[in-house]
Amino acid sequence: MSQASTSNQRIVLASRPKGAPTPDNFRFEQINLPDLVDGQILLKTLFLSLDPYMRGRMSDAPSYAAPVEIDGVMTGGAVSRVELSLHPKFQEGDLVVGATGWQSHSISDGRNVMPIPAGLPSPSMALGVLGMPGMTAYMGLMDIGQPKAGETLVVAAASGAVGSVVGQVAKIKGLRVIGVAGGREKCKYVVDELGFDACVDHKSANFAEELAQACDKGIDIYYENVGGKVFDAVVPLLNAKARIPLCGLIASYNDQQAPSGPDRLPQLQRTLLTKRVRIQGFIVFDDYGDRQPEFISAMAPWVRDGKVKFREDVVDGLENAPQAFIGLLEGRNFGKLVVRVAQD
Amino acid sequence: MSQASTSNQRIVLASRPKGAPTPDNFRFEQINLPDLVDGQILLKTLFLSLDPYMRGRMSDAPSYAAPVEIDGVMTGGAVSRVELSLHPKFQEGDLVVGATGWQSHSISDGRNVMPIPAGLPSPSMALGVLGMPGMTAYMGLMDIGQPKAGETLVVAAASGAVGSVVGQVAKIKGLRVIGVAGGREKCKYVVDELGFDACVDHKSANFAEELAQACDKGIDIYYENVGGKVFDAVVPLLNAKARIPLCGLIASYNDQQAPSGPDRLPQLQRTLLTKRVRIQGFIVFDDYGDRQPEFISAMAPWVRDGKVKFREDVVDGLENAPQAFIGLLEGRNFGKLVVRVAQD
Structure with missing residues (x-):
């Protein structure tokens, strides 16, 4: 099987910010993805989450997580759809959430993603109120x-x-x-x-x-x-x-x-x-990774019954992610900031 | 019954310190105590504890406890002996510990003192390792x-x-x-x-x-x-x-x-x-007042068996308390600082 025709758009860290990030710290790239091998899946990103913690990953100061390397794809959580699967646990069309980064497609061995919770009005909620x-x-x-x-x-x-x-x-x-x-x-x-x-x-x-x-x-x-x-x-x-x-x-x-x-x-x-x-x-x-089931079982009914409301601020297009992220650090968003990377 | 002859020596707060306390902030006084009434005990101070928290009581900045009033007796914990008792729960000769202040004698209704733990090598330990x-x-x-x-x-x-x-x-x-x-x-x-x-x-x-x-x-x-x-x-x-x-x-x-x-x-x-x-x-x-029995039952055996050692820095004479307290704030003591107010 070959996806030599699958072109990946991605945003990499071009340089580390001094103070507030600027558009120069990011670079938009287009590459061709390698072929899938057994045990892998090809993911198409639908929604990318933008969150304040990402500012920390852009710096190489000591922190709780390793920094993004220069020229590396920006890290970030996203909801994706399985486009091709050579992995027994995933089927084409499955919706998953995981740290797949600021890019239009990614190849995964399945360990960095999991199915999104069932019954969400929008899959992007797996990046917000239920994420x-x-x-x-x-x-x-x-x-x-x-x-x-x-x-x-x-x-x-x-x-x-x-x-x-x-x-x-x-x-x-x-x-x-x-x-x-x-x-x-x-x-x-x-x-x-x-x-x-x-x-x-x-x-x-x-x-x-x-x-x-x-x-x-x-x-x-x-x-x-x-x-x-x-x-x-x-x-x-x-x-x-x-x-x-x-x-x-x-x-x-x-x-x-x-x-x-x-x-x-x-x-x-x-x-x-x-x-x-x-x-x-x-x-x-x-600190609380093992308590995710407790969280989901408490939050999902509140969301379903309208006791916990949730507002999204949706930006269209991966290429607009850097500017949206810069705005997030300045409080310019209104609600959970997500980037719609693909329409379907 | 009358103790008109009982003279009380005490140290009062003369003025609030600006920065480090100085001897001028304290005043040594001598007064006659009033007569005991039913339900009261007359206490003779044996050991006065000097502790860093007392610095906070000398200021009127907001804190977790009310400040000492100007001309009021300095607050402090002490071990005392019951000299006279018109209270059914106390007998002459009982040793008690409580917040009776920087003074040679005090009159109590019994609510601010309690018996010292049994079997202490020195009663002053009720102000330190077991206090x-x-x-x-x-x-x-x-x-x-x-x-x-x-x-x-x-x-x-x-x-x-x-x-x-x-x-x-x-x-x-x-x-x-x-x-x-x-x-x-x-x-x-x-x-x-x-x-x-x-x-x-x-x-x-x-x-x-x-x-x-x-x-x-x-x-x-x-x-x-x-x-x-x-x-x-x-x-x-x-x-x-x-x-x-x-x-x-x-x-x-x-x-x-x-x-x-x-x-x-x-x-x-x-x-x-x-x-x-x-x-x-x-x-x-x-925060932990109700857990004192747990503390005593853990600590007393360690002290008895020599697993927890304890050093006292004993200063003689109530009149020397201010200078000793000033030294405590400068780290000049070596071990738990107590003032021996009376020899017996």
Whole structure:
């Protein structure tokens, strides 16, 4: 069997960013794929997920995962369809999800992909509310956050893939939920559509005061996926025994060196001590990979029954992925950002 | 019944310190105690405990406990003997421990004291290895530290009341234990007498490098009771899924404002995320008060069998408490600091 005619479009890392990524850091390429051998499948990418963690993979600073090599295909999760199969467990037409990267096609031995959950209205949901971002939201909230009815939770990037799920699950658990988002339109969506109790605009000149007003009983859980000034405004409002699950720091991903002073570390340490606060970082598949069935069985009914709503921001065309990703780091997306790589 | 002749010597807070406390912040007084009424006991202080947390009580910044009022008696734990009793549960001669303050005598309704554990070689041990510092060491290590045999633990102030117990319990649990202490004499004691695997002198010009060499497999638990430069040297050495129980920050207790930059907070946040670290502050009696029986039943046999050793630094005379406390904040004590207020 031969697919010498299968042309693959892909985006590789051309150079490592200094600070915020620019289009120059990416290169669009077209190559021909080699022939399949026994045990392999040919995948056609339908939807590519764009997520903040990818910024870390573009750098070679020490991190929890190896960086993308220069000239290597950008890493990323995607939903694909099996086009050809020489693997006994896969059939042509199967829909799978896995870390197949920023490209139109890929060849897999089946170990980096798995079937998408059954019954999804759109297969792209396997990249969002029922995929990595949804599971990040659920596990961090439930395992580290330990939510209790009547408590107050704050989550930033509240209209985004993780924050929107954190807040809606916390509402289901009986908490008072305050979102933080950028701009009036996102805040309105968070309250009117997602059902948060309030949402504070971090672009407001009086952001810290407005957050304090919204949290009149203090903060018991701060789900941290942003860092930066939201964190600063949250710290003075923390209640005794507050919990801070930490899954992302998008506000500082582009920083190249420690910001100038004052040094805020001693103040944080004092707050952790006097308020007896727990803060804990986690990487969802490393720390909770074995609990995916628990996550799916909790989340799938909520999504089906409309208790957890989910918004996608769909960009068409692989060639537009770099610009969309740059916008993601600036908060320009509205909802879970995915790239439609193929129409069918 | 009257004790009009009972003269009480006491040390009150004369003024709030700006930065490090000075002798001017304290005032020695002598007053006559009022008569006992039914339900009260008259206590004679034998040993007063001096502990770093008292620095926090001298300030009126928001904290987990109310500050000492100006002209109020300095708060502190002490071992006392019942001199007179109009309370059915106490008899003259009973030895009790409780927060009776920096004074030679006190009147109690019995609610702020309890009997000292039976069979202590010296009653002052109820202020140390079998008291608040020992329980702070034990609960933070066991509940937040979650020690596992073969892991590496680092603890600062390793010859002190808390650090010495943390390290010895960790050795009992099969960990590799690295202490940090100030000066050659303390380091020698920590290794030769307490049985730590190594001890690094934080006064060394190459402290960070020497700590890294001693922790050749990284750090799984950092028991934080100091803050400052020890914390800075520890952060780059943390292993994935490290735990940091946080019970004190003596290095910054005298700070009046945030130190100048660089701002180290973003780097700490990144480490928490990429290494999936848990850091958690705690206040021993608030968080673990109900687990005191578990602590005593574990620690008492270790102390009796010599598996946990304990050193006291005894200062004679209540009038010397202020100077001894100022020295404690500078690390001038060697072992658990107590003041012998009365000879019998």
